Amino acid sequence: MADLILENLTIKYGAVTAVDNLNIHVASGEFLTLLGPSGCGKSTSLFAVAGLNHATSGTIRIGDRVLFDGDAAHTVPPEKRNIGLVFQSYALWPHKTVAENLAFPLILRKIGRAERDERIKDALGLVEMLPYADRYPFELSGGQQQRVALARALVYRPPLLLLDEPLSNLDAKLRERARVWLRELQERLSVTTIYVTHDQAEALAVSDRIAVMSMGRMRQLGTPREIYDHPADSFVADFIGSSNFLHGTLIEVGTDHARVRLADGREVTTQSGPAGADGAVVVAVRPEKIELTDQEGPNTLRVSIEQRTYLGSVWQYAVRSGPLAFRIQTPSELLQKEVLVRIPQEHSAVFPEQASAS
Ligand code: ADP
Numbered sequence: 001m002a003d004l005i006l007e008n009l010t011i012k013y014g015a016v017t018a019v020d021n022l023n024i025h026v027a028s029g030e031f032l033t034l035l036g037p038s039g040c041g042k043s044t045s046l047f048a049v050a051g052l053n054h055a056t057s058g059t060i061r062i063g064d065r066v067l068f069d070g071d072a073a074h075t076v077p078p079e080k081r082n083i084g085l086v087f088q089s090y091a092l093w094p095h096k097t098v099a100e101n102l103a104f105p106l107i108l109r110k111i112g113r114a115e116r117d118e119r120i121k122d123a124l125g126l127v128e129m130l131p132y133a134d135r136y137p138f139e140l141s142g143g144q145q146q147r148v149a150l151a152r153a154l155v156y157r158p159p160l161l162l163l164d165e166p167l168s169n170l171d172a173k174l175r176e177r178a179r180v181w182l183r184e185l186q187e188r189l190s191v192t193t194i195y196v197t198h199d200q201a202e203a204l205a206v207s208d209r210i211a212v213m214s215m216g217r218m219r220q221l222g223t224p225r226e227i228y229d230h231p232a233d234s235f236v237a238d239f240i241g242s243s244n245f246l247h248g249t250l251i252e253v254g255t256d257h258a259r260v261r262l263a264d265g266r267e268v269t270t271q272s273g274p275a276g277a278d279g280a281v282v283v284a285v286r287p288e289k290i291e292l293t294d295q296e297g298p299n300t301l302r303v304s305i306e307q308r309t310y311l312g313s314v315w316q317y318a319v320r321s322g323p324l325a326f327r328i329q330t331p332s333e334l335l336q337k338e339v340l341v342r343i344p345q346e347h348s349a350v351f352p353e354q355a356s357a358s
């Protein structure tokens with residue numbers, strides 16, 4: 001298997017910088033997700049690795065093998081990169097059977113008949129589609145077509161698998177099952193994988209690490225837990241899960257904490273603060289991390305409940321303390337007008353006001 005290394009990768013289309021100085025080292029066997037809103041440069045990055053578009057500068061390597069070194073003349077063409085690729089649209093050939101769809105990349109690689117049949121059998125077995133070898137794509141469900149597309153990407157045993165929103169055409173239930181299944185298969189094959197999605201829940205569920213992108217730049221690279229629990233900036237805090245941003249003024253920043261006077265006059269201590277920042281800031285805290293308490297103390301706020309929403313597994317409450325409006329989530333149904341809440345220091349962070357997502 002193989003590491004994939006992107007160094008200072010920049011991709012420009014005229015005046016638009018679609019990918020801006022991307023640096024990622026994907027370890028052998030790792031499942032790394034590029035996550036971000038539409039237009040942030042995920043597919044452009046993935047296509048550059050596949051060789052389907054031209055990077056402007058930087059390098060792309062698989063292990064020691066250089067695929068792109070900043071000079072278009074040295075670019076390894078896509079068919080020589082030995083990379084499996086699955087698109088959102090599956091892109092199966094409609095007039096070929098499942099087995100013929102899988103045979104095609106092997107014929108291109110001049111693999112003989114007997115070995116071809118063997119590999120097709122193996123790949124269809126992996127995705128549990130062997131009984132459908134003689135069907136045409138239109139005779140299959142969306143989920144089955146997606147499995148065939150995956151088998152076709154795996155049939156020549158590439159060391160690197162690139163998946164561009166491969167589940168987004170499936171309905172919600174099937175999609176959840178498919179992502180578990182996909183992750184299990186990827187682990188079994190230990191194929192180095194880059195997965196592109198704009199769906200943060202999907203990214204959290206399947207990835208070893210996530211690279212969060214916005215406007216061509218990587219904002220944070222980390223495990224799902226690191227990204228969720230310690231977002232690097234307010235964009236990440238808001239894009240992954242959801243966060244409240246409580247406006248206030250920075251009083252003090254220490255190495256492991258920051259103190260902020262909130263707009264309602266209360267003081268809170270949070271786990272971290274922006275080095276060198278002063279003045280207007282926001283305290284980011286997730287609705288489900290805010291605790292109910294019956295004891296006044298550090299980091300507590302008395303809030304009035306303005307709206308109640310039942311979300312199934314939890315209740316969400318829109319609450320207010322003076323000028324601060326935010327949300328809390330808890331499994332309990334709260335009938336009172338006012339409650340006392342605590343903002344846990346370990347689950348809150350301070351970001352500069354101007355970069356705030358809210
Ligand atoms: P994502 O996959 O995150 O939705 P893309 O990588 O498709 O985003 O696009 C990133 C940016 O690059 C967008 O601003 C998009 O409009 C631009 N872009 C992508 N492909 C081209 C192209 N072929 N020509 C011009 N601009 C492009």
